[in-house]
Amino acid sequence: MRQLFMAGVNLMPPTDPDISSVQELEALAGLLEHRVRLAICVLLSKHEMMSFSRLKQVLDEKDGSIGTHLRKLEDAGYLTIEKTFRDRRPVTWYQLTDEGRRRLKDHVSNLMRLIERSG
Amino acid sequence: MTNIDKLREDVAYVRAATDRSENVPFRSVYVLWAVIILIGLPLRDFVDDKSWIGWYWWIATPVGFLLSMWLGSRTSARIGQADMEIGMRWVKHWLAYVVACVLVGMLVSGGKLTGSGMGALSVLLLALSYFYAGLHLDRRLVPVGILIGICFPIILYLPGYGSTASGVVIAGALFAAAFHGRGKSDATD
Numbered sequence: 001m002r003q004l005f006m007a008g009v010n011l012m013p014p015t016d017p018d019i020s021s022v023q024e025l026e027a028l029a030g031l032l033e034h035r036v037r038l039a040i041c042v043l044l045s046k047h048e049m050m051s052f053s054r055l056k057q058v059l060d061e062k063d064g065s066i067g068t069h070l071r072k073l074e075d076a077g078y079l080t081i082e083k084t085f086r087d088r089r090p091v092t093w094y095q096l097t098d099e100g101r102r103r104l105k106d107h108v109s110n111l112m113r114l115i116e117r118s119g
Numbered sequence: 120m121t122n123i124d125k126l127r128e129d130v131a132y133v134r135a136a137t138d139r140s141e142n143v144p145f146r147s148v149y150v151l152w153a154v155i156i157l158i159g160l161p162l163r164d165f166v167d168d169k170s171w172i173g174w175y176w177w178i179a180t181p182v183g184f185l186l187s188m189w190l191g192s193r194t195s196a197r198i199g200q201a202d203m204e205i206g207m208r209w210v211k212h213w214l215a216y217v218v219a220c221v222l223v224g225m226l227v228s229g230g231k232l233t234g235s236g237m238g239a240l241s242v243l244l245l246a247l248s249y250f251y252a253g254l255h256l257d258r259r260l261v262p263v264g265i266l267i268g269i270c271f272p273i274i275l276y277l278p279g280y281g282s283t284a285s286g287v288v289i290a291g292a293l294f295a296a297a298f299h300g301r302g303k304s305d306a307t308d
Binding site: 035052053058059111115 | 123126127128129130132133136137139140196197198199200201202203204205
């Protein structure tokens with residue numbers, strides 16, 4: 001979304017009554033604008049820890065896709081990982097960091113405000 | 120599609136994912152209690168020495184409680200979702216039931232309530248506990264609570280095998296709750 005703004009692309013048609021300000025939409029730009037990454041953070045804010053396979057199952061995504069999103073969130077410091085073994089098989093657990101929790105809270109409040117204002 | 124429509128769609132996607140994540144079937148725990156109830160309730164109809172009933176429940180309840188904790192943590196590890204807070208909520212909920220039963224036991228030892236009265240009161244408390252567990256922890260337990268409530272007068276007033284029939288019905292409801300909405304995630308536990 002941010003790239004589109006920077007490239008001068010107006011996502012809002014002039015007749016669109018839903019959105020009142022570009023600034024509010026810009027506030028939603030960033031890592032959490034992608035729904036899979038948003039869902040990962042929401043899930044990890046609700047549950048203490050989730051494994052890679054559980055996230056994949058709940059989000060109904062492919063290994064590669066979810067792995068890419070998790071890596072981006074981890075690189076940005078939103079998530080921490082912990083590797084354990086179960087029945088001699090490696091299990092990767094993900095947990096939301098304080099930073100991730102704060103970013104998610106800001107993002108969700110902006111998102112809900114925008115949706116509420118649109119009616 | 121406008122931006123707001125896309126945002127709404129994203130919110131719906133996130134909500135659907137969180138709903139799926141809450142569907143953690145503690146099947147083995149429900150099966151355990153179905154078995155405990157299936158053995159415990161018919162004792163009233165088949166055992167002559169009624170003191171056995173008290174002994175059974177005094178042993179089966181704490182053992183079942185500890186086993187449930189172990190099975191619950193095992194299920195969480197197996198499916199890959201650790202929820203200490205939710206686990207503690209389950210523990211507190213059922214601990215309150217156990218404490219209530221102990222307090223009812225004090226009524227018996229104080230001569231305020233008969234042994235059979237304690238059995239009936241425990242079933243009533245069980246109905247309430249399952250109903251509230253259904254409201255606050257797992258929706259599948261609501262019908263179990265209602266069913267136990269329906270069975271309460273049957274246990275009290277139906278001559279013959281009312282307690283056995285109730286045990287079979289309640290255990291059946293727990294089995295149904297255990298296997299309701301079974302998905303590929305819980306196929307192995």
